[in-house]
Amino acid sequence: MSPTDGRGGRGGRGGRGGHSDDLALALALADTADAVTLPRFRAADLRVERKPDRTPVTDADTACEDRLRSVIADHRPDDAVLGEERGGELGAGRVWVLDPIDGTKNFSRGVPVWATLIGLVEDGRPTVGVVSAPALGRRWWAATGAGAHTADPARGVEDERIRVSGVGDLADAYASTTDLDHWRTIGLQDRWLALTQACWESRAFGDFWHHCLVAEGLIDVAVDPGANTWDLAAAQVIVEEAGGRLTDLTGAVRCDGGDALVTNGHLHEAALAILTPDR
CATH class of the missing domain: 3.30.540.10 (Fructose-1,6-Bisphosphatase, subunit A, domain 1)
Known part of the structure; x- marks a missing residue:
C-alpha cells in the first residue's frame, strides 16, 4: 500500500x-x-x-x-x-x-x-x-x-x-502505572501508593498500553512518573479524542513535560490533588 x-x-x-x-x-x-x-x-x-x-x-x-x-x-x-x-x-x-x-x-x-x-x-x-x-x-x-x-x-x-469511561469517583477507579520502583527512585513512591489507596484497583500495565486502555474506557487512570515526548505525543491525541485528558503532573496540557497523568477527565483533578498536592 x-x-x-x-x-x-x-x-x-x-x-x-x-x-x-x-x-x-x-x-x-x-x-x-x-x-x-x-x-x-x-x-x-x-x-x-x-x-x-x-x-x-x-x-x-x-x-x-x-x-x-x-x-x-x-x-x-x-x-x-x-x-x-x-x-x-x-x-x-x-x-x-x-x-x-x-x-x-x-x-x-x-x-x-x-x-x-x-x-x-x-x-x-x-x-x-x-x-x-x-x-x-x-x-x-x-x-x-x-x-x-x-x-x-x-x-x-x-x-x-472508542470513548473513555464514565467513572466519576476514585473509589470506583481502575489505575495503572509503569515500574513501581521508578516512583521510589524519584522519591515519590508515597504519592503513587496514596493514589492506589484511593482507587478501587491498581495494576502496572505501563507504557503505551495503559494510555490506550484509558482511551477505550477499560481503565480510568494511568500515571507515568517518567516519560519522554515520543512516549506521549501519539497517546495525547488518542486520549483527548476519546474524551479524556493528558497532562503532566503539574496539570499542564503537554506531551513534553517529562511525566504524565492520563485519565477519563472526570477523575483528573482528584488524581492530581493526590499526586501533586503542593502544585
Whole structure:
C-alpha cells in the first residue's frame, strides 16, 4: 500500500476533517513499522545493546526508526522528525514524533506488549496519533476532530470508535502505572501508593498500553512518573479524542513535560490533588 493512497492502511479509513491525509500517512507508516518489527520479535539473532542511560535498544528499534524517517522524508520532506533513537527537536511547525518500539524491554524478552508510536505535533500540539501493537494484534489511532478509533481483529473489529469511561469517583477507579520502583527512585513512591489507596484497583500495565486502555474506557487512570515526548505525543491525541485528558503532573496540557497523568477527565483533578498536592 502506498502511504499516500488515502485509505490509511490496515485499521482505518484515514479519518475525517483537516488531518485526513496526515492520518492516512501515519497509518501507512504503522504498516511499515509492523513489517520491520514483527519479524524481529522473538528472533533468535535479535541484537540487544544498552544505551548510555542503560535502557535497552535492539536492531529492530533502529531499523524501524530509520525506515519511518525515510518514508516521511519521501512524503513530507518539509516536516521535522523527533525520534527516540535518532534524536531531533520538538520545535515550531510540523514535527513527526516517533517511538519505533515502545516497550523495548518487553520486546527483547519476548513479551508481546510493545508498540510503535507515531505522532504528528503541530506548533507544540499533537494532532495525529497512531499506536500499533502488532504482537497483540491491536491498533489505536486518532486525529483532531476525527475521534479516536481502534482495530481489534480478534473481535472482528476493523474500525471502532472508542470513548473513555464514565467513572466519576476514585473509589470506583481502575489505575495503572509503569515500574513501581521508578516512583521510589524519584522519591515519590508515597504519592503513587496514596493514589492506589484511593482507587478501587491498581495494576502496572505501563507504557503505551495503559494510555490506550484509558482511551477505550477499560481503565480510568494511568500515571507515568517518567516519560519522554515520543512516549506521549501519539497517546495525547488518542486520549483527548476519546474524551479524556493528558497532562503532566503539574496539570499542564503537554506531551513534553517529562511525566504524565492520563485519565477519563472526570477523575483528573482528584488524581492530581493526590499526586501533586503542593502544585
